[in-house]
Amino acid sequence: MADYKRYDVVIIGAGPAGMTAATYASRANLSVLMLDRGIYGGQMNNTAEVENYPGFDSILGPDLSEKMYASSTQFGAEYGFGVVENIEIEGHNKIIHTDMDNYIAKAVIIATGSEHTHLGVDGEEDYQGRGVSYCAVCDGAFFRNDDVVVIGGGDSAVEEGLYLANVVKSVTVLHRRDKLRAQQITQERAFDNDKMSFRWHTEVTEILGDGDKVTGVRVINNQTQEVSEIATGGVFVYVGLKPNTQGLENLNITDKAGWIMTDDRMRTAVDGIFAVGDVRAKELRQITTAVGDGSVAGQGVYDYISALPAEVKSV
Ligand code: FAD
Ligand code: NAP
Numbered sequence: 001m002a003d004y005k006r007y008d009v010v011i012i013g014a015g016p017a018g019m020t021a022a023t024y025a026s027r028a029n030l031s032v033l034m035l036d037r038g039i040y041g042g043q044m045n046n047t048a049e050v051e052n053y054p055g056f057d058s059i060l061g062p063d064l065s066e067k068m069y070a071s072s073t074q075f076g077a078e079y080g081f082g083v084v085e086n087i088e089i090e091g092h093n094k095i096i097h098t099d100m101d102n103y104i105a106k107a108v109i110i111a112t113g114s115e116h117t118h119l120g121v122d123g124e125e126d127y128q129g130r131g132v133s134y135c136a137v138c139d140g141a142f143f144r145n146d147d148v149v150v151i152g153g154g155d156s157a158v159e160e161g162l163y164l165a166n167v168v169k170s171v172t173v174l175h176r177r178d179k180l181r182a183q184q185i186t187q188e189r190a191f192d193n194d195k196m197s198f199r200w201h202t203e204v205t206e207i208l209g210d211g212d213k214v215t216g217v218r219v220i221n222n223q224t225q226e227v228s229e230i231a232t233g234g235v236f237v238y239v240g241l242k243p244n245t246q247g248l249e250n251l252n253i254t255d256k257a258g259w260i261m262t263d264d265r266m267r268t269a270v271d272g273i274f275a276v277g278d279v280r281a282k283e284l285r286q287i288t289t290a291v292g293d294g295s296v297a298g299q300g301v302y303d304y305i306s307a308l309p310a311e312v313k314s315v
Pocket of ligand 2: 284286
């Protein structure tokens with residue numbers, strides 16, 4: 001372990017939650033490393049417009065991400081690349097293993113967020129990247145001349161459907177109920193948009209293709225049991241989120257669904273390990289709540305490290 005780089009705090013994930021935790025912890029004079037398996041910004045990079053972040057009428061997700069990154073590094077926090085594979089506990093030390101390097105920290109903040117759930121129907125994996133997408137902002141432009149379908153009824157499905165309506169020929173939202181889960185204002189915009197339509201009580205049972213690319217979806221109306229096909233070149237799947245907690249099972253800090261349980265100071269059941277943002281078991285997954293969590297944990301790690309025995313603190 002002699003060659004492992006040491007930090008006071010290692011933050012896993014550089015989305016809004018991790019970046020805010022880095023701002024607070026480094027501003028408290030702790031040495032901080034933010035590790036991410038990709039570019040900083042997290043889900044904000046896949047969001048076109050953010051209209052509910054205080055201080056901005058509207059801001060592009062990647063622009064907000066750049067601003068947060070600048071804040072998070074201004075007091076000396078470092079940003080590094082690496083897929084965190086697991087965390088070992090040895091006394092007060094937390095050993096963070098990544099696919100590249102290993103690190104030792106006095107405290108760890110898990111800010112790994114969540115990712116899109118797959119639908120789990122035939123054709124979905126086969127045609128991923130060939131008509132099946134989980135990111136309208138990334139892939140919408142490939143479907144300029146297409147009638148696309150969006151699956152789901154939450155904020156992601158309806159907002160990304162609205163984004164797609166600006167880019168493609170038409171958008172049909174396929175939802176398994178007849179009520180959307182999305183915020184009211186978003187629903188109203190979608191209902192008012194001439195390029196958007198909705199098919200209710202509609203479940204996709206298969207994504208169809210010609211071997212090369214998507215050609216349509218097979219659906220069933222769960223009220224009438226009628227089966228039909230919808231021709232489309234693009235299928236955008238937004239059927240919910242699952243937590244990024246793979247590799248952390250040994251810590252035993254999640255609920256049954258894998259979301260990390262914390263107290264209101266973002267402390268998990270393991271001393272010196274905190275969790276923030278979407279990866280937590282919580283009600284509202286937003287940028288505002290992620291940064292709120294991040295600030296609480298950034299202060300929390302300072303309190304935690306300050307209370308460690310002098311011989312541990314000084315290493
Ligand atoms: P994330 O943003 O998910 O960041 C987690 C980071 O952890 C990622 O960068 C990931 O690469 C990294 N990571 C994961 N696992 C590992 C690992 N093992 N090793 C290293 N790094 C890892 N909220 C709003 O407030 N307004 C909006 O307009 C809005 N629009 C949205 C649109 C869409 C399509 C989606 C999906 C979400 C939207 N949200 C919006 C929700 C918002 O984006 C999230 O609540 C927020 O990004 C959560 O922040 P986070 O830092 O907890 O996680
Ligand atoms: P979500 O809120 O969990 O919605 C998932 C949708 O997919 C629901 O409508 C659900 O149907 C449907 N669904 C789930 N499993 C399905 C299946 N197997 N087959 C067909 N449909 C299925 O997920 P989300 O929309 O990705 O949002 C996740 C979080 O991010 C939420 O907290 C959301 O508020 C937040 N977010 C916020 C914004 C914003 O603030 N602007 C934007 C995007 C996301 P039912 O309705 O029948 O359950």
